[in-house]
Amino acid sequence: MSQFNDVSVDLKANVYFDGQVTSRGVTFPDGSRKTLGLMLPGDYEFGTSERELMEITAGHLEVQLPGEEVQTIKGGDNFKVPANASFKVKVLEVTDYCCSYFAD
Amino acid sequence: MSQFNDVSVDLKANVYFDGQVTSRGVTFPDGSRKTLGLMLPGDYEFGTSERELMEITAGHLEVQLPGEEVQTIKGGDNFKVPANASFKVKVLEVTDYCCSYFAD
Numbered sequence: 001m002s003q004f005n006d007v008s009v010d011l012k013a014n015v016y017f018d019g020q021v022t023s024r025g026v027t028f029p030d031g032s033r034k035t036l037g038l039m040l041p042g043d044y045e046f047g048t049s050e051r052e053l054m055e056i057t058a059g060h061l062e063v064q065l066p067g068e069e070v071q072t073i074k075g076g077d078n079f080k081v082p083a084n085a086s087f088k089v090k091v092l093e094v095t096d097y098c099c100s101y102f103a104d
Numbered sequence: 105m106s107q108f109n110d111v112s113v114d115l116k117a118n119v120y121f122d123g124q125v126t127s128r129g130v131t132f133p134d135g136s137r138k139t140l141g142l143m144l145p146g147d148y149e150f151g152t153s154e155r156e157l158m159e160i161t162a163g164h165l166e167v168q169l170p171g172e173e174v175q176t177i178k179g180g181d182n183f184k185v186p187a188n189a190s191f192k193v194k195v196l197e198v199t200d201y202c203c204s205y206f207a208d
């Protein structure tokens with residue numbers, strides 16, 4: 001799938017770490033939301049409120065999830081992050097991602 | 105207007121200048137396209153094939169269009185670029201933009 005169809009896309013981007021990480025909200029007909037974003041090379045720590053699925057469209061990064069070994073992630077891979085958790089990311093190449101949120 | 109509704113959004117981002125400038129395509133029901141993008145601080149030169157309208161959602165930049173004085177542009181402002189032209193941009197603050205294309 002190369003596009004999301006019949007969605008609403010936010011005009012205003014979310015900007016983090018002085019623009020090194022940015023994303024834009026997408027709302028689906030069923031009311032669910034995803035963000036489509038980009039991470040530039042660097043080290044970042046993120047926090048979640050809801051459970052998240054990070055699907056990597058392109059790029060190369062290392063991810064350290066709570067209590068887990070560091071994982072190497074590339075385009076086509078994905079990783080899940082529990083709710084109310086923080087996780088560390090080392091981005092090695094510009095990374096294009098889609099984040100889905102699950103309010104369990 | 106804070107969102108574009110009933111559109112298709114590209115999963116894969118457009119990445120320029122090592123990620124300092126990125127955008128994502130949005131396709132409207134009438135087939136027209138826009139890109140929603142971000143520019144990080146820096147100096148860039150762009151080329152157009154079609155006539156473009158650049159609407160700045162947030163940010164601060166200086167623009168030099170062909171044969172014109174340098175303009176200072178901020179959030180809420182816009183500028184037009186003719187087809188088949190190149191223009192220089194000096195981005196002073198992270199800039200969030202929407203680009204529309206016109207095949208005259």
